[in-house]
Amino acid sequence: MxxxxxxxxxxxxxxxxxxxxxxxxxxxxxxxxxxxxxxxxxxxxxxxxxxxxxxxxxxxxxxxxxxxxxxxxxxxxxDLLPADLIGTEIYRPKTGDFVTRKGPLFxxxxxxxxxxxxxxxxxxxxxxxxxxxxxxxxxxxxxxxxxxxxxxxxxxxxxxxxxxxxxxxxxxxxxxxxxxxxxxxxxxxxxxxxxxxxxxxxxxxxxxxxxxxxxGLVRQIYVDDKLKEYIVDLVLATRQPQKYGMKIAEYVQFGASPRATIFLAQAARVRAFLQGRAYVTPQDIKIAAPDVLRHRIILSFEAEAEDVTTDEIIKTVFDFVEVP
CATH class of the missing domain: 3.40.50.300 (P-loop containing nucleotide triphosphate hydrolases)
Structure with a gap:
């Protein structure tokens, strides 16, 4: 360490x-x-x-x-085409073969x-x-x-x-x-x-x-087991808010996917690294979570009708999920 x-x-x-x-x-x-x-x-x-x-x-x-x-x-x-991104194979009449021209994704x-x-x-x-x-x-x-x-x-x-x-x-x-x-x-x-x-x-x-x-250093940053459980609880709360005492189920059509759990841990580690620390704190998770979760929570029609945003849902999740 x-x-x-x-x-x-x-x-x-x-x-x-x-x-x-x-x-x-x-x-x-x-x-x-x-x-x-x-x-x-x-x-x-x-x-x-x-x-x-x-x-x-x-x-x-x-x-x-x-x-x-x-x-x-x-x-x-x-009018963009997939070949404009990944590239394509071009036929050469003189040699009778194809040559690959790589696109800008490379x-x-x-x-x-x-x-x-x-x-x-x-x-x-x-x-x-x-x-x-x-x-x-x-x-x-x-x-x-x-x-x-x-x-x-x-x-x-x-x-x-x-x-x-x-x-x-x-x-x-x-x-x-x-x-x-x-x-x-x-x-x-x-x-x-x-x-x-x-x-x-x-x-x-x-x-x-x-x-x-x-x-490689970011991947070595320490995340306590309790913080791992905290990350999992935050993501699960977006899928099953009623289990965490939140009355927002009618506003959430689909919660965050398992990728959110993985990316939230990664983002918290990077946050710790950018602060010069070798360990993750609950604050790292709180700061990283909105950017990780906001595009993964699919709102229901009721939420759109009442102008409820994903950021408001995330704030409610933070209020109800206990910090270790």
């Missing part, structure tokens, strides 16, 4: 340097930055929801620059911009990549590079020309991060950085090999 603490403290300095480099491009949005770091350190995909102009794309580009990762942005549109960080603008056949092409870290082109399966991370953005206010994401795909996102407008001082900083001063370029802090090393 002492050796683990020492190694985490050393790596924590690099994490702070990454934050400083991203701050050259991004003002505020600390939750978004921590969420992106959580994704890259645990190989968990991230769904980012926010209105246009909140620097979602800039944050992802800055993260890719700091870790020397291969980055590719894909603009999702209604990079470390994929920014799926406005992911809900592509139809379901394109979304299905992402399922194998997001779950198995591999894609199949023709009869051949190709392993994707490590780390592999899908960071998807979607606009919550514009529904024209969009398609709802399949529940099976939404469940594969480790976190769903909601970002909001900056406050007054942050907006003034944004203005000063845009045209009134020269931006310092974002510099690389580490390579992907160091990220894999950090991910």
């Amino acid at each position: 002492e050796q683990l603490k020492k190694e985490i403290q050393e790596q924590h300095q690099l994490i702070n340097r990454i934050r400083q480099e991203i701050a050259k491009e991004l003002v505020g949005q600390t939750d978004l930055v921590d969420g992106l770091l959580a994704g890259i350190l645990s190989s968990g995909h991230i769904l980012i929801e926010g209105v246009p102009g909140l620097a979602k794309t800039s944050a992802v580009k800055a993260l890719a620059s700091t870790i020397q990762a291969r980055f590719k942005r894909i603009q999702f549109t209604p 990079n470390n960080i994929i920014l799926a911009d406005e992911i809900n603008r592509a139809p379901s056949k394109v979304q299905s092409a992402l399922l194998e990549a997001m779950q198995e870290n591999q894609v199949t082109i023709g009869d051949t399966t190709y392993v994707l590079p490590k780390p592999f991370l899908v960071l998807a953005t979607q606009n919550p206010i514009e529904q024209e020309g969009t398609y709802p994401l399949p529940e099976a795909q939404v469940d594969r996102f480790m976190l769903k991060i909601i970002i909001d407008y900056p406050d007054r001082s942050q907006e003034l900083d944004i203005l000063n950085k845009s045209g009134f001063s020269v931006k310092d370029p974002v510099e690389a802090v580490m390579d992907t090999a160091r990220i894999e090393q950090m991910a």
Whole structure:
């Protein structure tokens, strides 16, 4: 444990340097930055929801620059095809054979911009990549590079020309991060950085090999058995709220899946790592839980009619599930 603490403290300095480099491009949005770091350190995909102009794309580009990762942005549109993501086999008449041309998914960080603008056949092409870290082109399966991370953005206010994401795909996102407008001082900083001063370029802090090393440390962070039970109780409470004394069953059509249990433990570990600790606390779980659970709780018609949100359901769960 002492050796683990020492190694985490050393790596924590690099994490702070990454934050400083991203701050050259991004003002505020600390939750978004921590969420992106959580994704890259645990190989968990991230769904980012926010209105246009909140620097979602800039944050992802800055993260890719700091870790020397291969980055590719894909603009999702209604006419996008699965081959535009994974690649295809091209016939060569001169030789009479096929050659494989790999698509943009063969990079470390994929920014799926406005992911809900592509139809379901394109979304299905992402399922194998997001779950198995591999894609199949023709009869051949190709392993994707490590780390592999899908960071998807979607606009919550514009529904024209969009398609709802399949529940099976939404469940594969480790976190769903909601970002909001900056406050007054942050907006003034944004203005000063845009045209009134020269931006310092974002510099690389580490390579992907160091990220894999950090991910190994995250997997060693200690989680007490009581906290494991607490994680399980939080997830079970979304499925069977009446067993925990909550009167919200009429608002929940489906609770969180077992992936939520796994991802909540991973997210809590990353949270501890980002704080420079070798152990998880109940507060780590509480902070990580909303981003892990909000897209996995399917609300009923009654909840939609009464404007009950998933975040309100999660808050109720925290109020009723006893903290160890």
